[in-house]
Every structure is written in structure tokens, then in C-alpha cells.
Amino acid sequence: MDSGQDGRDKQRINAEIISTICATGQGVAKQDTARRNATGQPARRQKKLLHRGQRKPRHGCKRGYQREYRRASIIFCIVYFTCIFLPLVLILVWSLTNVWPWPNLLPERLSLRAFTQVYTSGANFLSALFLTVTIGIAVSLLTVFAATLAARALVLHVFRGREVFRFATILPFLVPQTVFAMGIQVLFFKLGLANTVSGVIIAHCVVALPYAATIMVDVTQAAGTHLEEQARVMGASSFNMARFVTLPVLLPGILSAASLSYIISIGNYFVTLLIGGGNVSTVMTIMFPFLASEDRAIAGVYVVSFLAVTLLVFLAFEMILGRLGVRERKSLFGG
Amino acid sequence: MSLLVQNISLTLGKKRILRDVSFTLADGEFLSLLGASGAGKSTTLKVIAGLLEQDSGHLLLGGEMLDDVPPYQRKLAVVFQDIRLFPNMNVAENVAFALRMQGMGKTERLAKANEVLELVQLPGFGKRKVQEISGGQQQRVALARAIAANPRLLLLDEPFSGLDESLRDDMRLLVLQIHRQLDISTLMVTHDAYEALMMSDHIVYMTDGCITQDDLPEALYRCPQSLQVAACFGDCSVLAGQIEQGVFKLGAFMAPIADGLPDGPAQAIVRHQALHPNIKGEIELPVRQCIYHGDFYLAEVGLGEQTLTIRTDSLLRHDSPVRFSADPKQIFTFSQSNDPQNR
Numbered sequence: 083m084d085s086g087q088d089g090r091d092k093q094r095i096n097a098e099i100i101s102t103i104c105a106t107g108q109g110v111a112k113q114d115t116a117r118r119n120a121t122g123q124p125a126r127r128q129k130k131l132l133h134r135g136q137r138k139p140r141h142g143c144k145r146g147y148q149r150e151y152r153r154a155s156i157i158f159c160i161v162y163f164t165c166i167f168l169p170l171v172l173i174l175v176w177s178l179t180n181v182w183p184w185p186n187l188l189p190e191r192l193s194l195r196a197f198t199q200v201y202t203s204g205a206n207f208l209s210a211l212f213l214t215v216t217i218g219i220a221v222s223l224l225t226v227f228a229a230t231l232a233a234r235a236l237v238l239h240v241f242r243g244r245e246v247f248r249f250a251t252i253l254p255f256l257v258p259q260t261v262f263a264m265g266i267q268v269l270f271f272k273l274g275l276a277n278t279v280s281g282v283i284i285a286h287c288v289v290a291l292p293y294a295a296t297i298m299v300d301v302t303q304a305a306g307t308h309l310e311e312q313a314r315v316m317g318a319s320s321f322n323m324a325r326f327v328t329l330p331v332l333l334p335g336i337l338s339a340a341s342l343s344y345i346i347s348i349g350n351y352f353v354t355l356l357i358g359g360g361n362v363s364t365v366m367t368i369m370f371p372f373l374a375s376e377d378r379a380i381a382g383v384y385v386v387s388f389l390a391v392t393l394l395v396f397l398a399f400e401m402i403l404g405r406l407g408v409r410e411r412k413s414l415f416g417g
Numbered sequence: 418m419s420l421l422v423q424n425i426s427l428t429l430g431k432k433r434i435l436r437d438v439s440f441t442l443a444d445g446e447f448l449s450l451l452g453a454s455g456a457g458k459s460t461t462l463k464v465i466a467g468l469l470e471q472d473s474g475h476l477l478l479g480g481e482m483l484d485d486v487p488p489y490q491r492k493l494a495v496v497f498q499d500i501r502l503f504p505n506m507n508v509a510e511n512v513a514f515a516l517r518m519q520g521m522g523k524t525e526r527l528a529k530a531n532e533v534l535e536l537v538q539l540p541g542f543g544k545r546k547v548q549e550i551s552g553g554q555q556q557r558v559a560l561a562r563a564i565a566a567n568p569r570l571l572l573l574d575e576p577f578s579g580l581d582e583s584l585r586d587d588m589r590l591l592v593l594q595i596h597r598q599l600d601i602s603t604l605m606v607t608h609d610a611y612e613a614l615m616m617s618d619h620i621v622y623m624t625d626g627c628i629t630q631d632d633l634p635e636a637l638y639r640c641p642q643s644l645q646v647a648a649c650f651g652d653c654s655v656l657a658g659q660i661e662q663g664v665f666k667l668g669a670f671m672a673p674i675a676d677g678l679p680d681g682p683a684q685a686i687v688r689h690q691a692l693h694p695n696i697k698g699e700i701e702l703p704v705r706q707c708i709y710h711g712d713f714y715l716a717e718v719g720l721g722e723q724t725l726t727i728r729t730d731s732l733l734r735h736d737s738p739v740r741f742s743a744d745p746k747q748i749f750t751f752s753q754s755n756d757p758q759n760r
Contacts, residue, residue, distance in 0.1 A: 312501040314488045315466045317518035317566070323489075326514075330505035 170389070177382030196379035200387070207368065207384070211391055214348050214364040217279065218395075221286040221347035222340040225294045228287070229339055230332065233298035238307060251295040254288060262288075263353045270357060277359040285357045286347040293346065294339035301335025337403075341396070348392065418479035418569040418602055419444040425464055425474035434460045435471070436626045442570075442604055442619075444479075447596055449613035450606045451649065452623035458606040461623070462572050465604070466495050478569055489518070494563035498575040500555050502547040508534070508558050509543030515566035530565060536598075537561045537591060553584040557591070564595060571596070573605040577612065589616060610649040614638060622646050639746075647686035647749040654687045654725045665750045668720050669700055672743045678752045689715070691747030692727040698742040707733045 175189065176182070177196055182189035200207050235241075236248050254262060266285050267276060275281035305328075313327040329336070351366040358367065365388050372381040420442040427435040435457050442448045450458040463469040465476060467488030476483040483491060494515070502511050512530035513521075521529070531543050537557040547555060556576065563571055576592070577585045593616055596603045607613050613620050614634045622630040622637065622645070630642045641647035648655060658667030660683045665672045672685065702718040702725070713728045718739060727741055 308497070308499065308501050309503060311468050312495070312497065313503075313514070314468065315491070315493060315495045315572075316515040316562070317489045317492070318514075319489055319518075322518055326517075327503060327505075330503075333505075 173382050173385050175382075176378050177386045179379050179382070196377075196383045200380060200383045206363075207365075207387070210363050210365050210368050211387065213279070213362070214366070214388075215391060215395060217283055217286065217362075217364065218344045218348040220283050221290060222343040224283065225287045225290045225343040226298075226336055226340045229291060229294035229298040230302075230336065232291075232295050233302040236299055237302045248299075251299075252292045254292045259289065259352060263356045266353075267356050276357060277361040279358075279362050282354055282358045282362045282364075285353050286350060287343075289350060289353055290343035290346040293342050297335050297339045297342070298332070301332055305331045341399075344395070345392075348388075419446075420465070420479075420570055420602065420604070421475075421477040422461070422465070423475040423477070425461065425471045425476070427460060427464060427469065427471050429460075429469075434626050435464070438474070438623070438626070438628055440621045440628060440631050442602055445600050445602055446618045447593070447603045447605070447616055448619045448621065449617040450604065450621050450623060451610060451613045452608065453645065453649070454608055455625075456623040457626040458608075458623055459574055460626075462495070462574050462604065462606050465570075466493055466572055467491050492566075492568055493570045493572055494566070494568035495572040495574065496556075496559045496563045496576045498578055500552075500559045500579070502555055502558060502562070504547060506547070507543065508539070508545050508547060508550070511547060511558055512543075512561045512565050514562060515568075519566060530561070533561045533565045534558075536564075536595065553580055553588070556580060556584075556588060560588075560592065560595070564599060564601065567599075568601070571601050571603045573603065575606055575608065578607075578609070592616070610651070614650075622649070641686075641749055644684055644686065644749075644751045647751075650688075652689045654689075654723075656685045656687060656720065656723055656725065658683060658685060660750065660752060665748070667723065669702055670720055670725065670743075671700070672748045672750075673745050674748075674750045675745060678750060682753045684751050684753060686749045686751075687725060687743070688747040689726055689728050691744045692725070692741045693744065694727060694729050694739060694741045696740055698740040700743065701738050701740045704733045704735060704737055704739055706735060 178192045178194065179189040180191040180193040180195050232247075232251060236244060236251070263285070266288065270276040270281050270285070275284065309327050309331060310323055313323045318326065348364070349366065351370055354362060354364050355367055358364075360367075365384060369381055369384040369388070372378075372384065422438060422440050422442075425435055425438040426433070438457070438461055440448075450461060452458050460469060464471050465483075467483070467486065471484075478491070478493075503514065506514070509527050509530040510517075512533055513526040516526040516529060527543070531540075534540060534542055537560055539554060539557050539561070542550065542554070542558070547558065550558070556579070560576070573592070577588050580588060589612065592603075592605075595601070605613075605616065614637070617634055620630075620632060620634055620637050621628055622632075622643075624643065624645050630637060630646050632640075632642075637646060638650065641649075644655075647653070656665075656667050656670070658665055658670070660666075660674065660678050660680050662680065663674060663677065665674050665683060665685050667685075672687075702720065705717045705719045705724065707714050707716045707729070709732070713730060714732055716727045716729050716733050716739060717724050718727060727739065729739070733739055
């Protein structure tokens with residue numbers, strides 16, 4: 083996720099790197115170019131200037147940086163491939179497997195058996211998928227709303243016990259989820275929220291809130307109140323200030339917090355099971371027994387479908403933001 | 418529009434930031450609030466803008482009481498030192514922000530924004546991103562944004578201190594030009610005394626939350642009423658000595674004082690221009706060191722443990738004596754017993 087500040091930082095770093103390159107090897111004329119770069123011109127333009135300014139760049143120095151970047155990206159690719167991509171491919175293969183006895187390296191027979199079984203066995207899976215996504219979206223909206231307001235209170239207002247509240251927002255990190263879910267269950271039984279979808283949504287919010295609050299506190303702190311003050315003196319009412327200045331500035335953080343809350347919600351098994359009590363069946367609660375049992379193909383189908391839907395949700399999210407002009411085009415999850 | 422600031426006091430936490438601040442900004446005037454950092458200048462500006470609420474006192478803008486008007490309805494504009502352009506909008510949208518808040522339609526406000534951008538010498542910059550333009554250009558955009566909606570009062574909070582020296586002069590001229598062209602009452606906060614002298618019709622000097630002097634630029638320079646005001650222009654030596662029968666004395670240094678201050682301990686601000694090296698000069702002191710400054714040399718001469726600085730035309734050797742005469746008009750003496758703040 084990127085923000086204007088990050089962009090400016092990147093530009094400054096670029097300018098510094100370029101000016102170092104120039105200053106170490108070039109004459110006075112080149113240093114002048116470097117100085118102009120350091121005044122904050124866009125990075126692309128700086129590179130052009132650099133090429134125009136110096137016919138023979140000192141490749142040794144520049145190559146040194148490039149080599150390190152390349153080495154870092156190779157390491158990243160290897161780690162990514164072994165830890166994320168390979169397991170995903172394996173799951174996809176499992177979902178298409180009919181027979182894969184141990185110790186064969188490759189499955190004996192491939193078929194769509196598991197897919198047919200999952201999708202024709204009634205509306206159970208699809209309804210669970212729909213419920214999972216609904217709960218996820220509700221959780222991310224509620225959590226971000228609460229986290230944004232909490233962060234505002236914790237960062238911008240001075241009140242007695244502020245530090246206690248600040249600590250309280252990250253408290254659920256410290257308590258094991260099992261302990262804390264049982265506490266919630268007891269409370270929800272009394273409130274009549276146990277075994278209901280709304281109960282599950284609230285419980286998920288409690289799980290996701292510390293993460294979202296941590297992100298929002300940092301973003302709110304970084305944003306400060308300067309732009310809001312500027313908007314106020316330019317004639318913006320509180321509503322307009324929030325709409326045109328505060329929310330757009332906080333948006334990168336809001337998006338991170340929302341995505342994270344959504345992922346925490348859809349991936350949660352224990353709290354869903356305990357609070358939902360079997361009445362609320364999400365993909366995780368349906369899938370789990372299959373993972374434990376022998377039929378990995380079925381579990382594979384669940385995982386693949388679940389992944390596809392999650393990706394679709396995020397893609398839709400990005401498209402909506404692109405439409406709103408919040409994100410630049412072609413910057414999926416990057417900006 | 419004229420601004421009347423009446424007896425403003427403000428305490429933040431347990432610290433009294435402003436004490437009984439009063440001054441008047443006449444219609445179409447350029448007023449500077451001058452003072453060292455922490456003197457309460459920016460706080461005064463924030464009170465006027467409505468970002469801080471005073472504990473007591475009143476603000477009147479063009480006869481209208483501002484005290485209970487929220488900041489967004491005061492129709493003022495502020496340019497802050499740190500520019501504060503909205504990163505989520507392009508240049509034109511930034512400039513048109515106040516017009517948008519007033520409910521002006523898109524085409525109309527963007528046309529107006531481009532008009533104002535031409536006024537600050539940035540034609541055709543409307544569609545650029547604010548991150549893509551240089552610091553000086555950003556400051557111009559901030560200025561354009563401030564004047565786009567015809568504010569009743571323009572407030573500038575150290576608007577040039579983030580800029581390079583070369584850009585600063587250009588910006589000062591641009592601000593003055595816009596101030597005159599639009600005939601807009603302007604209040605500028607600055608700690609740069611020469612900047613205040615150059616730009617203002619009228620200067621208010623603040624020290625520790627109080628107004629020390631409220632005067633024309635010439636009067637502030639020629640007749641400073643306190644040690645801080647006299648010293649704020651720099652290029653001076655501060656000496657602690659004694660007044661004896663109308664003469665300020667410190668070792669071999671003596672200077673007649675203009676007004677009848679009582680005998681006793683006193684401090685004198687001696688501007689560099691006050692001392693003229695002269696073979697027939699009445700004062701002779703040893704040179705401690707001499708530094709090259711381009712058109713002249715600055716010689717530091719010893720006065721016991723204190724130092725006096727003199728401009729000379731040639732390099733003087735260490736420990737060689739220098740003779741000079743003193744011009745009492747450029748020496749400002751303040752009695753310590755009379756002025757408790759100077760202690």
C-alpha cells in the first residue's frame with residue numbers, strides 16, 4: 083500500500099542515490115545536475131537528466147546496486163516459490179486427484195470427482211461460501227470503522243487513561259485465542275448472541291480489531307492534523323473535511339486494515355465454531371473435517387474454490403477503488 | 418478588511434502563551450508579527466484563524482465579531498510554513514478547494530484555479546500532481562490556493578523559511594505583488610527581521626507572549642524600545658556595562674546615551690555600523706581575531722570578557738590595537754533595573 087508520503091520518500095531516496103553516484107565520480111558540472119535532482123524532481127526525470135548529463139556513467143558503482151537488488155529479488159522469488167506457490171500447486175493437484183497412493187511421486191489418476199462431489203451435493207458448500215464472504219465483509223467494515231475512530235481518539239485526543247486504552251486495544255494479541263473465545267462464548271450465551279451469525283461477526287471483529295487498530299494508529303499518527311487544519315481554514319465543515327481530506331489521507335491504512343480484517347475473518351475456524359456452535363457454517367468449519375479425514379481431494383476443492391472467491395472479492399474491491407479514482411490504474415495491491 | 422485584535426490571552430496546559438495581545442491591522446495593510454521562536458506569533462495566528470480558542474479577548478474582522486465563528490466560516494486563508502498541499506488532489510483541485518467548499522461548480526472553479534495559477538506564475542500546472550513539483554512551486558500553489566476564494570484576510574505563517582535563499586526573494590516579491598494587486602489585508606508571521614522590514618507597512622514585535630513594540634518598520638529599526646527588538650536585526654554586539662551620568666561605560670568603551678536613563682547596570686546593543694575605525698578615534702582596543710566577509714572584515718575586539726565587533730576595510734593582526742569612534746545613533750542602551758524582561 084502506498085501513500086503520497088511514501089512516494090515522496092522514494093523520490094528523495096532515489097535523488098540521494100543518484101546524487102551520490104554523480105558526486106563521487108563526476109566533475110563540477112555533474113554535481114550541478116545532482117543538486118538539481120535533489121530539489122525533488124520526479125525520479126523518472128532525474129534518470130533522464132542523469133543520462134543527458136553524463137555520457138559515461140560509472141558503471142561499477144551503479145552495477146553494485148543492481149547486483150544487490152537482483153540477488154535480493156532472486157532470494158525473494160525462491161522463498162515465495164517454495165513457501166507459497168508450491169503448496170498452492172500441490173493443493174490444486176490434490177483437488178484433481180482421484181487416486182494418489184503413498185509413496186508415488188505423482189498421482190495415479192486425475193479426475194474431476196471431488197469437484198463434482200462438492201458442487202452437486204446440494205447447496206451446502208455454496209451457501210457456506212456466501213456466508214463466509216458476507217461475514218468477512220461485515221467484519222472488515224465494522225472493524226475498520228471502530229479502529230479508525232479508536233485510533234483518532236488515541237492519537238489526537240488527550241484524556242485520562244489514554245495509555246491504558248491504547249494498551250487495551252492490543253490486549254487480544256496477548257491472550258491466547260482459545261482462552262479468549264471461551265470468555266466471549268460465556269458472555270454471548272448470556273446476551274443471546276451465541277449460535278448466531280451476528281455473534282460470529284462480533285467475535286471476529288474482536289479478533290481482528292487489534293490488528294486493524296495497530297495499523298490505523300500508525301497511519302493516523304503519520305497523517306497528523308496539519309492537513310485537517312488547512313482544510314478547516316479553507317472553509318471545510320467537519321463533514322467535508324472528513325470526506326475530502328481525512329479519509330483520502332487515511333485510505334491506504336484503511337484498505338490495509340480492511341483487507342487484513344477480511345482475511346482474519348474468513349480464515350478463522352476456532353472462534354467461528356465456538357460462537358457459531360454448528361449453526362453458522364462457514365467454509366472453514368465445513369472444510370476442517372475433510373482436512374483431518376482421508377479425503378484430501380475434497381479438502382483441496384474447498385481450498386481452491388475458497389481461494390478463487392477470495393481473489394475475486396479483492397479484485398472487485400480494487401476495481402471499485404479504481405473506478406472511484408482512489409487507486410491508479412494497473413496497480414493491483416500496489417499503488 | 419481591517420482586523421482588530423483586542424486583549425487576547427491564552428493558556429495552554431499550564432503555560433501562558435499569550436498575554437493581553439492587542440493590535441490593529443488596517444484595511445489593505447501588510448502587517449508582520451515579528452519575534453523569536455516561542456514568542457507566541459504562530460499561536461496568535463492560529464487564534465485569528467480559529468484553530469485555537471482564546472481564553473479572553475476579542476477578534477473583530479471588518480467590524481464583525483469573530484469570537485464564536487468556527488474556523489471554516491471565517492473566510493480567511495492561511496499559508497503555513499510546511500505548505501500542506503492535499504496529496505490526494507492535483508494542483509488545480511488544491512487551488513480550487515476553498516471554492517469547492519463554497520459550492521462552486523467544477524468547470525467554473527477549475528477555470529478560476531487556472532486563472533489564479535497564472536497570477537502566481539504557474540500557468541499550465543493545473544493537472545500536475547503536487548508531489549511532482551518543486552518546493553518553490555509547491556509554495557506558489559499554496560499561495561494560489563489561499564487567494565483563490567478572495568479571503569477577507571490572508572495569514573502567512575513563516576511562508577518563506579522552508580525555501581532556498583534565492584527562491585525566497587522571488588517569493589517575497591510575488592507575495593507583495595499579489596498583496597497590492599488584490600488589495601488584500603495580509604498578516605505575516607516571521608522571525609526574520611529584515612524580511613519584516615522589507616515587506617511590511619507595519620510591524621508588531623512579540624516577546625514571551627506580549628507585544629513589545631507596535632510600529633512602522635523605520636521606527637522599529639531606528640528606535641527599538643527593547644533589547645530584543647534592538648538585537649533582532651542581528652549584526653550587533655550585546656554589551657553589559659554601567660550607565661554613569663548619561664554615558665554607557667564598559668572598560669575603555671564609552672558611548673553617550675540619547676535619553677536620560679538612570680545610573681546603574683545597563684545593556685547596550687552596538688550595531689556593527691555604529692563603530693568606525695579611525696586613527697583619531699577616541700577608543701582603542703586590542704583585536705582578538707579578524708574574519709573575512711567579502712566586502713569587509715569583521716574584527717572582534719576584547720572588552721574584558723566581552724567582545725565587540727567592528728567592520729574594517731583591511732585584515733587586522735591578532736593583538737594589534739585598533740582605534741575607532743562610535744556613532745551614538747546606532748547604539749541602543751537599556752537600563753536593567755527599568756526593564757525586568759532584559760535581565
